[in-house]
Amino acid sequence: MHVLKIIHGYPPNYNAGSEVYSQSVCNELSKRHKVSIFTREENLYAPCFSIRRENIKENLDLYLVNNPQGKDGYRHRQIDDNFAKLLSELRPDVTYIGHLNHLSTGLIDELNKQHIPIVFILHDYWLMCPRGQFLTRSIGKHNNFQVCNGQNDRKCACDCYEVYFSGEKTEREQNIAAWSDWVKRRLIETRAIINKVDLFIAPANYLRNRYITDFGIPENKIIYLDYGFPTEYLIQTEKSKVKSNFTFGYIGTHIPAKGMNLLIEAFKQIETLATLKIFGRENGQSTVALKNIAADSKKDIEFCGEYINHNLANDVFAYVDCIVVPSIWVENSPLVIHEAQACKIPVITANIGGMSEYVQHQINGLLFEHRNVDSLAEQMQFAVSNPAIIQQLGACGYLYSQNGQVPNIQNHCNELINIFENVISQ
Secondary structure (H helix, E strand, O other), X not given: OEEEEEOOOOOOOOOOHHHHHHHHHHHHHOOOOEEEXXXXXXXOOOOOOOEEEEEEEOOEEEEEEEOOOOOOOOOOHHHHHHHHHHHHHHOOOEEEEOOOOOOOOXXXXXXXXXXXXXXXXXXXXXXXXXXXXXXXXXXXXXXXXXXXXXXXXXXXXXXXXXHHOOOXXXXXXXXXXXXHHHHHHHHHHHHHHHHHOOEEEEOOHHHHHHHHHHHOOOHHHEEEOOOOEOHHHXXXXXOOOOOOOEEEEEEOOOOHHXXXXXXXXXXXXXXXXXXXXXXXXXXXXXXXXXXXXXXXXXXXXXXXEOOXXXXXXXXXXXXXXXXXXXXXXXXXXXXXXXXXXXXXXXXXXXXXXXXXXXXXXXXXXXXXXXXXXXXXXXXXXXXXXXXXXXXXXXXXXXXXXXXXXXXXXXXXXXXXXXXXXXXXXX
């Protein structure tokens, strides 16, 4: 079988959850099938929308479309045209889409024209939220990064796209009208995708239910399937490092949606001696600001830098007693939760969305009130004060298997192949 994987970024250039998952799937599928990956790069010195090929290994090729300027645009005719030419050369049997952001919704139409079946795994809310996370992005307002309860054209214009307004008071209503219309037209475009895709996959029941209720995907057109993991890199081959005190860990990107500032402020409230280790690629001024927030902590906060994913068990989990996932957006199926559970590391996370679907309070981890610093501090204090209990919670691991192990990538890809064969036959 020839599988075409479409994703808005691919490691090592992009290392967030959907990209890491895509890499794991492509590596595994390519052991038995041909896999072509269509993704993006941002080369300011190359022509926009040009496509270059890069061979990764046998049966695995990367096709990178150059899109260094495209941010909020959702359809690019030149990308569509170049993709159509590539598609006619590749002739895949099935397409597995992960994200169209920074690419083009028109890719769906080109696939339909050439009668290529489409399976679409949903990683966030991008089809029904222009920003993807239902998290506001305002300018000049005190309360930025607020959770949004759903799309409304005018509300989206004011809460998320005022950053593009001229700033002239007399033009404000004109700006609101223009961006409200843009949001409306975008939703019409993304809703049309429902009928153009053969099957949707949601890695959390929470996400599946939300796309059915809020976006109108028919129940028989969207299934639940959790992510799969290359569990061989989630086995510690070295002993856990000796720690002088209880150590919390954070793994992920340094962006506001991840709630790192919330975590740092909560950690500073803990009365018992403890350490916080922050892992992940630094992100310019965002990381500088986070370090400034951490500067007055009386307890150790260490920024440990980026890690190599296949060394996660030895380079990260061996150094921590507990992982904290403090996201201020409503996450769906965070990879880090699964990875920690695979290594029997307890997780503290928010009581909402897919986070509370995979962590249950006092069963395999601890939950705090979403976006509440004091609540997070309370649960972190409990962990420090009760290390034996928190270790027992971690030993429970993944809730939805008999042995507490997360789904492995081999079984996951076998399920994907069955799904692909089914949509091809139809």
